[in-house]
Amino acid sequence: MKQANAAAIYARISSDQSGEGLGVQRQLEDCRRLAAERDWVVAGEYVDNDISAYSGRTRPNYERMLIDIEAGRIDAVLVYHLDRLTRRPAELEHFIDVCTDARVDVTTVTGDIGLGNDNGLMIARITSAMAAAESGRKSARIKRKMLQNAEMGKPSGGGQRPFGYEHDRVTVRESEAEVIRALADRYIKGESMIALAHWLNDQNVPTSGGVASWHVQTVRRILVSGRIAGLRDHHGEPIAEGKWPAIISVEQREQLLTVLRARGGTQQARTNRYLLSGMLRCGLCGAKLHTTITRSIRRYTCRRSPGDNACGRLSINAIHVEEWAAAAVVLHLDARGMTSMLASRASADYRHSPYLAEVLRAQQILTELAEMLGAGELSRTEYAAARKVAEARHMGAVRELDRATGTNAMHGLDPKREALTRSWERLDLQRQRSIVRTLLDFAIVYPRPRGQRKLDPTRIEARWVV
Numbered sequence: 001m002k003q004a005n006a007a008a009i010y011a012r013i014s015s016d017q018s019g020e021g022l023g024v025q026r027q028l029e030d031c032r033r034l035a036a037e038r039d040w041v042v043a044g045e046y047v048d049n050d051i052s053a054y055s056g057r058t059r060p061n062y063e064r065m066l067i068d069i070e071a072g073r074i075d076a077v078l079v080y081h082l083d084r085l086t087r088r089p090a091e092l093e094h095f096i097d098v099c100t101d102a103r104v105d106v107t108t109v110t111g112d113i114g115l116g117n118d119n120g121l122m123i124a125r126i127t128s129a130m131a132a133a134e135s136g137r138k139s140a141r142i143k144r145k146m147l148q149n150a151e152m153g154k155p156s157g158g159g160q161r162p163f164g165y166e167h168d169r170v171t172v173r174e175s176e177a178e179v180i181r182a183l184a185d186r187y188i189k190g191e192s193m194i195a196l197a198h199w200l201n202d203q204n205v206p207t208s209g210g211v212a213s214w215h216v217q218t219v220r221r222i223l224v225s226g227r228i229a230g231l232r233d234h235h236g237e238p239i240a241e242g243k244w245p246a247i248i249s250v251e252q253r254e255q256l257l258t259v260l261r262a263r264g265g266t267q268q269a270r271t272n273r274y275l276l277s278g279m280l281r282c283g284l285c286g287a288k289l290h291t292t293i294t295r296s297i298r299r300y301t302c303r304r305s306p307g308d309n310a311c312g313r314l315s316i317n318a319i320h321v322e323e324w325a326a327a328a329v330v331l332h333l334d335a336r337g338m339t340s341m342l343a344s345r346a347s348a349d350y351r352h353s354p355y356l357a358e359v360l361r362a363q364q365i366l367t368e369l370a371e372m373l374g375a376g377e378l379s380r381t382e383y384a385a386a387r388k389v390a391e392a393r394h395m396g397a398v399r400e401l402d403r404a405t406g407t408n409a410m411h412g413l414d415p416k417r418e419a420l421t422r423s424w425e426r427l428d429l430q431r432q433r434s435i436v437r438t439l440l441d442f443a444i445v446y447p448r449p450r451g452q453r454k455l456d457p458t459r460i461e462a463r464w465v466v
């Protein structure tokens, strides 16, 4: 349920603070003050830790905020300064688009750049472009040196010996070159990366690291590299001819990449599409279950795949196990109580101890108040007033703790069984996923008993995080 004038605060601790030393606490405080001045209710605070907004690495809470904006849960975004939000012009454009579509206002504590009007947009874009340029300059000297080496076609130093070449990174190792030619040929003719990894393992071909265990990623890395076509890669793209002989031709490489694109790119992108992706294990062999769809029935399946010892002998109907998970999570929350759940999760991580201490302290105050009421030391009215304050403190502390543990997934949910069951259906998949993820370490799926058609809950064994 969205409140009127619901504002999101975004703050970021970055490693590239360039001496401004602007702590996240200060960012938050200033944003909260601004929210109060404008009579906005802070609906959520999103904090990402120690990640440069320029580097392009993912920022989970920034992403979460975008999801909340798109879902219409937010009216305004508050941020200390635009460079806390993003330093990459392309990302800013995306952010502006999302905010424009959702009619969300953006305000900064400094410059007070509103993205809501054309002039504000322009200033924001210029600021962001300048920040990007500045970030780029920082390690410019080192980068220039690396680029120069790349442009001259010199081999990159460090790391493992490239498969197909000797340690000097220039001389071709003919036995491995033959393997690479065979791999490229087979892939272009339609074999999958998985099949190729199986094939290498069956042939006992050692990797350049000397182990006889090939993974899909290892095969992929070799095949997409420009190196094997005599090209020098820089940031994953060929930029010059290398100072070493090619093993496959540039044309062959192009063909290979075309086939790769045609088959739909990476597998990575598909991993988190379902509620329990990555969270189920095979009860026979312990391997992670994968999502498969056969005859339009989605299943989690133990799939034989190169580089691990999956047995491939077990699968379970996805709908059944997802219904089980929803019910199990609700029961689990109900049984444990939310606070104890959060507390024990956090206790595993020392960084959360100040927040945890605050939660426990607030709980203790609540208990003491109840005792004082019981002992007649407080009147009902006094008790009610004091409890209100203590509960607010408790709520605040739980929220801090929650944020510190990196999951706000359970905010605003009534932990009581009936209420949670009702609201579960209405949550979007990513939110459901983060809730399950917070609670469930993994679940083991055992084989289906003979003749059993419906899901037998004893087939699944949950390993709770707490």
Ligand SMILES: [Zn+2]
Residues within 6 Å of the ligand: 282, 283, 284, 285, 286, 287, 302, 310, 311, 312, 313, 314
């Ligand atoms: Zn298995």
